[in-house]
Amino acid sequence: MxxxxxxxxxxxxxxxxxxxxxxxxxxxxxxxxxxxxxxxxxxxxxxxxxxxxxxxxxxxxxxxxxxxxxxxxxxxxxxxxxxxxxxxxxxxxxxxxxxxxxxxxxxxxxxxxxxxxxxxxxxxxxxxxxxxxxxxxxxxxxxxxxxxxxxSLILARLGAARIIRPLQNLSSQIRKIRPDSSFKRIPAHYEDEELNEIAGVLNDLLTALDTYVRREKALVSLASHELRTPIAVISGALDVIDQRSPTDPTNRKTLDRIRQATDKMQADVDALLKLAHRSSEQDRTERVDLARCAHRVVAELESSAPEYVGRVKQTAPGDTAILSSDQTLVHMLMRNLIQNALRHTRDFVYIDIHGDRLSISDAGEGLPSHVRARLDGSADDKSVPEDGLGLFIVRLICERLAWTLQVRQSSHGGTHIDIVFRQEQNHPSVQPEQE
Incomplete structure (x- = not known):
């Protein structure tokens, strides 16, 4: 460089x-x-x-x-x-x-x-x-x-500072712009005509971006309604079928699988819509027991895929981490990480919850280099990957929750991923929620 x-x-x-x-x-x-x-x-x-x-x-x-x-x-x-x-x-x-x-x-x-x-x-x-x-x-x-x-030295120093100062002010104004709210316009009151022209061009760009973001938010709201409605219809139909009490074990098993898929789809839609919204100010926080959340995720995965049964080993100390966070996003993050580990190894997957971090490791062949780069944030491409949303969503959730994702190891000896929480979210003295 x-x-x-x-x-x-x-x-x-x-x-x-x-x-x-x-x-x-x-x-x-x-x-x-x-x-x-x-x-x-x-x-x-x-x-x-x-x-x-x-x-x-x-x-x-x-x-x-x-x-x-x-x-x-x-x-x-x-x-x-x-x-x-x-x-x-x-x-x-x-x-x-x-x-x-x-x-x-x-x-x-x-x-x-x-x-x-x-x-x-x-x-x-x-x-x-x-x-x-x-x-x-x-x-x-x-x-x-x-x-x-x-x-000459003094005048050069003063002259350079006087020329650069308006540029620094303009840079400071641009730095205050945040994409999670309405774009504030840059005051175009500079003494220099060139800087006023730059500020005007940037304001035109911000106007176009603001229009684009508003249209995107409207689309997300519409998608929220359009996606949730058919899921609600499927859930209602399943409730009606459950009231009829089908006695055939095969039908009951099929209905349970449909119920699980519907619940998973509902959770995925809720999580994706949360991520689609640009602002995190409206996220609902609640007490999240990481150990119990991991148990629920493992139970869901084992019930949907028999080959996963008995392959997840979880360790957690007595004072397991109790966080103040978004239950839906944490659940989705854990499911994607554990499911990805189970898919890429025939051996055991280990979950360790200790102190300020969640660790998930496996004995697989390691992550591809482009996936590893996307997880640790070194990839320049921020577009949605074509090789699956699972780990991409993990990265987005960590950014949304202000957690740190670390790929400690990823080679033929296996993959080890750490999720480090924010210290102010960790409340070990809080009692976990009742299931």
Missing amino acids: TRKGSLSKRLFRTMLLIGIVNVVITLVATEFIYEDIEETSLTIGLADERAYFEQRLVGNEVTSWRSALLTAFFVPAGKEDVELPHMFRGKPVPYAAEVDLKDETYLLSIAPTEQVPGVLYLAQDITVLENREDSFQEFGFIMFAVGILAI
């Missing part, structure tokens, strides 16, 4: 990257502009100095001027063999550039003169200026970059 990333983290990283790029561009641009301004300023200054010295050139003699930061040297035409100061040596004519000589930095300007033929050499010592510039670049630029990055 591909690990999902966080939109908030991606936004934060993107904003921070934009801040870093802005810092780099700003520093490069600042350095370029600073160098250009410095060069332009010094060049203009040297041009003024050149004009000043050219006005004072007289005669045909080598002349030099020196101040704290400026050196001027004039070489008249015909005397090019004169020794030049060290900063001018080896430089062509004309020449203008910044020159680094060991621990010194000079801005040089070398050009021919017009009024008095010759070459005027100018050198401005900018060593102090360059040292201060280097210090500023090493400290000032670093502090500037750190400050801007810190601001």
Whole structure:
């Protein structure tokens, strides 16, 4: 499975990257502009100095001027063999550039003169200026970059949180929607047009789902009436036949089987209709003695199938579990589990009721992998299986009662299934109901 990333983290990283790029561009641009301004300023200054010295050139003699930061040297035409100061040596004519000589930095300007033929050499010592510039670049630029990055970090965090917050609010609104009641609509009052559009689309979907669920509930109610009516007719007809007291043992046996099948059908219909309703708030709870319920289930199975007689071994301590639950659903859950175990083994089936759990084990060949996945909840397919409703209904009943179903073992050595109850349902001090 591909690990999902966080939109908030991606936004934060993107904003921070934009801040870093802005810092780099700003520093490069600042350095370029600073160098250009410095060069332009010094060049203009040297041009003024050149004009000043050219006005004072007289005669045909080598002349030099020196101040704290400026050196001027004039070489008249015909005397090019004169020794030049060290900063001018080896430089062509004309020449203008910044020159680094060991621990010194000079801005040089070398050009021919017009009024008095010759070459005027100018050198401005900018060593102090360059040292201060280097210090500023090493400290000032670093502090500037750190400050801007810190601001970018804070803005990226705040910006990502501000963008994600409406999405989190929308997610919170969606999380509150429950399918067991009328779907509440999502308030579409977001400042962003895109989020309002998403909320509107979700509300349209909820409206369609609400209509579908209402139609489903209506169908379940209709099915309840249509299924119960023929069963009631069959039960009534059996009561009439019982009043006639048929003496033929064969007829009596047949009628008993019809009665058992009718009762089973009635219990199945009641349980299925309970499961079909989406809400569990109206379920009727009562005291359920698991041991007695298991005895009744085994008796029903043995009476309907002689090959099951004597194959179920039940163990339960003296303080057997007494639960506050739905009698119909518990009865159906036990019958499906025990009947499934009996069908898939010729050996004994063991029922153990102890503490907070009901355990059913057999010595069969184990459950198929897809059935085991459906029972332990790892199957992605939630549709009704085509290979039978028994264990599928077991899963639905456990979900409805908030019980935990655990397939502890399922292999060629047999299957062991545990049903763990909710602690608040377990009432060992309550007396069991009378049969």
